[in-house]
Amino acid sequence: MGAETHDFDLAGLRLRAGEGRRLELDTRIPPLLLGSERYTADPERVPVLLDVSRMTGGGYALRLRFAGALVGPCVRCLNQAAASVVVDAREADRPGSGAELESPYVSGETLDLAAWARDAFVLAAPLKVLCRETCAGLCPVCAADLNEAGPEHHHEKAPDPRFAKLRELKLE
Numbered sequence: 813m814g815a816e817t818h819d820f821d822l823a824g825l826r827l828r829a830g831e832g833r834r835l836e837l838d839t840r841i842p843p844l845l846l847g848s849e850r851y852t853a854d855p856e857r858v859p860v861l862l863d864v865s866r867m868t869g870g871g872y873a874l875r876l877r878f879a880g881a882l883v884g885p886c887v888r889c890l891n892q893a894a895a896s897v898v899v900d901a902r903e904a905d906r907p908g909s910g911a912e913l914e915s916p917y918v919s920g921e922t923l924d925l926a927a928w929a930r931d932a933f934v935l936a937a938p939l940k941v942l943c944r945e946t947c948a949g950l951c952p953v954c955a956a957d958l959n960e961a962g963p964e965h966h967h968e969k970a971p972d973p974r975f976a977k978l979r980e981l982k983l984e
């Protein structure tokens with residue numbers, strides 16, 4: 813395996829205006845905290861496709877594509893779950909053109925590929941990771957996994973708190 817790319821030197825491609833290049837690189841997606849839960853990318857070292865074109869008038873247009881999975885606890889039942897993530901992100905950077913055409917991932921002619929890949933991965937990931945669309949979650953009373961406990965799992969109704977109040981009154 814070749815080296816992982818964190819920063820990528822765009823100037824090193826020596827592109828002329830209007831020229832482009834497609835690169836196959838490997839980068840690393842670090843573990844992420846979403847909500848207060850820890851998630852990892854699978855694979856953590858991910859092969860990406862990077863398209864770089866040099867714009868006429870200076871600067872670069874960039875496109876980043878890769879696919880992976882976000883792995884971590886299901887938000888309903890806390891079992892290990894994996895959600896597939898497909899990234900297709902674009903950035904344009906034309907220095908001195910104002911904020912709209914300046915990429916936060918490009919400084920000078922260096923692309924922070926790892927930061928872009930991480931952010932694009934998070935943006936493309938589902939808001940909630942579920943082990944399955946129909947996950948039944950945990951019992952709110954005893955925290956049993958309702959996927960395993962099945963629909964017949966239930967508890968005797970807790971006594972109505974108003975009756976508890978009445979019983980207290982009788983004691984006085």
Ligand SMILES: [Zn+2]
Binds near residue numbers: 886888889944947
């Ligand atoms: Zn679940």
Ligand SMILES: [Zn+2]
Binds near residue numbers: 951953954956965966
């Ligand atoms: Zn229960």
